[in-house]
Every structure is written in structure tokens, then in C-alpha cells.
Amino acid sequence: MRLVCPQLVGPPPPPSPGPRPGGGGQAAGGGGGSGAGAEPPGRGAGRSRLQVSAGLKGAACAPGRAPAAAQQATRSCRPAPFPHSPASPGCSLPLARAAGRSCGLPPRWPERAAGAMPRIDADLKLDFKDVLLRPKRSSLKSRAEVDLERSFTFRNSKQTYSGIPIIVANMDTVGTFEMAVVMSQHSMLTAIHKHYTLDDWKLFAANHPECLQHIAVSSGSGKNDLEKMSSILEAVPQVKFICLDVANGYSEHFVEFVKLVRARFPEHTIMAGNVVTGEMVEELILSGADIIKVGVGPGSVCTTRTKTGVGYPQLSAVIECADSAHGLKGHIISDGGCTCPGDVAKAFGAGADFVMLGGMFSGHTECAGEVIERNGQKLKLFYGMSSETAMKKHAGGVAEYRASEGKTVEVPYKGDVKDTILDILGGLRSTCTYVGAAKLKELSRRATFIRVTQQHNTMFS
Numbered sequence: 001m002r003l004v005c006p007q008l009v010g011p012p013p014p015p016s017p018g019p020r021p022g023g024g025g026q027a028a029g030g031g032g033g034s035g036a037g038a039e040p041p042g043r044g045a046g047r048s049r050l051q052v053s054a055g056l057k058g059a060a061c062a063p064g065r066a067p068a069a070a071q072q073a074t075r076s077c078r079p080a081p082f083p084h085s086p087a088s089p090g091c092s093l094p095l096a097r098a099a100g101r102s103c104g105l106p107p108r109w110p111e112r113a114a115g116a117m118p119r120i121d122a123d124l125k126l127d128f129k130d131v132l133l134r135p136k137r138s139s140l141k142s143r144a145e146v147d148l149e150r151s152f153t154f155r156n157s158k159q160t161y162s163g164i165p166i167i168v169a170n171m172d173t174v175g176t177f178e179m180a181v182v183m184s185q186h187s188m189l190t191a192i193h194k195h196y197t198l199d200d201w202k203l204f205a206a207n208h209p210e211c212l213q214h215i216a217v218s219s220g221s222g223k224n225d226l227e228k229m230s231s232i233l234e235a236v237p238q239v240k241f242i243c244l245d246v247a248n249g250y251s252e253h254f255v256e257f258v259k260l261v262r263a264r265f266p267e268h269t270i271m272a273g274n275v276v277t278g279e280m281v282e283e284l285i286l287s288g289a290d291i292i293k294v295g296v297g298p299g300s301v302c303t304t305r306t307k308t309g310v311g312y313p314q315l316s317a318v319i320e321c322a323d324s325a326h327g328l329k330g331h332i333i334s335d336g337g338c339t340c341p342g343d344v345a346k347a348f349g350a351g352a353d354f355v356m357l358g359g360m361f362s363g364h365t366e367c368a369g370e371v372i373e374r375n376g377q378k379l380k381l382f383y384g385m386s387s388e389t390a391m392k393k394h395a396g397g398v399a400e401y402r403a404s405e406g407k408t409v410e411v412p413y414k415g416d417v418k419d420t421i422l423d424i425l426g427g428l429r430s431t432c433t434y435v436g437a438a439k440l441k442e443l444s445r446r447a448t449f450i451r452v453t454q455q456h457n458t459m460f461s
Helices: 068-072 094-098 177-185 198-207 209-214 223-235 252-264 278-286 304-308 314-327 341-349 388-395 417-435 440-446
Strands: 002-006 049-053 131-133 150-153 160-163 166-168 189-192 215-219 241-245 269-275 291-294 331-335 354-357 372-374 377-383 408-412 448-451
Touching: 131 341, 131 417, 166 177, 177 189, 177 198, 177 209, 177 417, 189 241, 198 209, 198 223, 209 215, 215 223, 223 252, 241 252, 252 269, 252 278, 269 278, 269 331, 278 291, 278 314, 291 314, 314 331, 314 341, 341 354, 341 417, 341 440, 377 388, 417 440
Parallel strands: 002 448, 166 189, 166 354, 189 215, 215 241, 241 269, 269 291, 291 331, 331 354
Antiparallel strands: 002 049, 131 448, 150 160, 372 377, 377 408
């Protein structure tokens, strides 16, 4: 995958005298991950344009490569594809130059001294709305030739999975058993929300055993969550996916919880998140997770960014986190931020192994809740799991020490979800034909993103 955009930085500052402390080094790509090979990420030496390239196989860690925690510590979080001296005229990283070290393989940035000013990361970060995919010559004659199925072997569980890597989010209204029945018919996954009872699970397993390989049991990080999840997996052993879902995947408690779940369920495939930076992706994979959920605040009914000021543009988060995960033979889910099939394609093009959708699957017959009729229009309720609606339903209300970080909306009733599934899959196939990818696996290797100021013609929107 390649991102091409105008160069935003000015002329480079004078080169720093002296060699880089601690010896030299150079960026290296390597094998790993489940995706197809691609060139490693890096910065070109030209001053007129900035080219950022990142791929799955080529983005893997190789001996001598700095971990993502070190990369994040400087202004560049992407290793250069060739030795890149801080004295090089192509280096656009004044902080790396001032430190007298290469921007290709930076050591960990030292901690700030007490009283130092907060640091600003001036690297450009992009969202799905900021880019389009550039078409390329293709040998494909028809969209029907495109293969959307992927096969994965997971790093820690050693389990394998084959299917179309789209997941329904584990939210009350969309992560339902009814949704799972339809999704499994298309070899797609559903993360079942965590509020079904053990009896509900037993009944579903008895009536729909063919769906069990395409669903995940969801859990928070509390003691009661662990006990409930354990009882479900004991009663329904055919379920092999676990989704550990918290809003803030950066807490030490969550890392320890992942380790605990891995020790208790060594052969289950664990999804864990949410995070948006490479160092936490690596931390969670090394702690036992197989698939890391990437996304803080991009969801359609999430208000974390407005309530907390915390977040990360989703396209850049996916590019950077995929780089870190694939270097450890892990995988990622792009969770949130998709508003249309084109965004799903961009997420896969950026390096996501799976894409999780909530809002795009809302408002269907298979969603929880009754159809509401108002002013002649049919509607269904959709809300975030940190919204006041969800907390009143499951916790009796919003605790005094916290704020609601989700919204409640009424979405137009869309009928059966099958039509939406076909629309998304049709869009994905069309994307692959435009860029010449015969398989979904090849999309990230064939993807070149261009920065834009407008996504589409809005005359009749």
C-alpha cells in the first residue's frame, strides 16, 4: 500500500554534526503476517512530494529493527526503506536531526524532563475521508473473478480460519444471534454482544450449530465478565473466538487480563482492544492476543473524541498498527470509521486483516429492538455501548465519576441485512478490479492512496 501526498514540510534545517550516538542501523523489511508482500514503509528523499509506503509482508520486523515504541517516540513512525542519515538532505525530521540520529531506525526517545513542554507530533495523520484509491491497470475481466475469502493462521492460538474477514461489532443492537445466522451464510463473523445469558447461548448452539465457527463470545475485563465468558465457552466449546473489548486498551490491568485469558484458553483465538498505536499492538500480541482491535473514537455513535479529546485518524492508525502487528505475525481489525463500502475497501487497502462494522449494519430486521413508526417513517434504535442508553439498560445509569461517551440515534429501517451485505461485498469486488487485485489478500499490495479535498459530487446528496 502506498500513500502519495504533497510535501508539507519546509526546507531541511542544517545537518547535525557528528555521527549518531549508539552506532548505526538501517531499516529492514521482512517476512511475516498473513498478507501479501509489499514494499516497506518509508520516506523518499525528494522535497517536492512525500511518499509513504506500508505493506503487510514487507512491513514485518526483521533483526535489528526498532520496535514500534521506539518508532513512535520520534516524529516518524515509519522505518525508511534505505539507510537514511540525519545529515541527508532528504531527511525532513528536524527532531531526529537535532538528536543526531537516523530517522530510519530511531532508538527510544528519552523521557521528557520534569516541567518540559508537551510534545507535538507533527506527522501527517489521515482518515478515510482524506484519501481515495488510485485505479491501476488490471487483467481482471469481471468482478466475479475476485476472491474475497482469506485464510489465517493465528500467532498464539495456532488456530486457522477461512472466510470473508468482515465482523459485525459486539454492540447490543447489531451483535445479535439473528445477525450471526445471516452472516455465517456469507462466511463472515459476528462478535456477539456480552449481555446474552448462558441459557440464550445454549439455545442458540442447539438450534444453529453451523454458525458457531463464525461467532465470537465477547467480554469486558472484569471478574464477573471472565466468569460468565468461561461458563459460556465451557457450555459451547465449538466457539473458538474470544473478543476482549474495552474502550481503553492502554491500561496495565487490561494487559494482565489478556495474559490471564490466554493462560486459561490457550487454544482460543483472542481479539483484544481497542488501541491505535504500534507499541500497544505489540504489547497485546506478546501478552497473548491474536487479533488487535484498532480504533479510538471513529465510530458513528461514539463521542469519545468530543468528550475526551483523545483519538487517532483511522487510516493512519490502521497503517501503523498493521505494520507493528504483521512484524510479530499478528493481525489487526480496523474497528470503526467506515460509512460506506468504499471505506471498508480503504481499510483493507491500508493493511487491515479484518474490518469491524457497527453503524453500517444498524437498522436491519436482524438487529435488536422494535421497529418504530414516526411520521410515516420506519426507524430502529442504535446506540453506542458507552451511551447513557446502554448504561441505563445494563448498569442502572451513568456513574457519577464518568460521562457518557456514546450517542443514541434512530436510523431508518433498512429491511433484511442480506442486501447490505451484498452491497458491501460488491463494492469490495469492484475496488479490487479497479486496482488489479484478483484476491482481497492482494489489495494492500496494489493500493495507492491519493490525498483529496472532496470524496464525491455532492450535488444531489
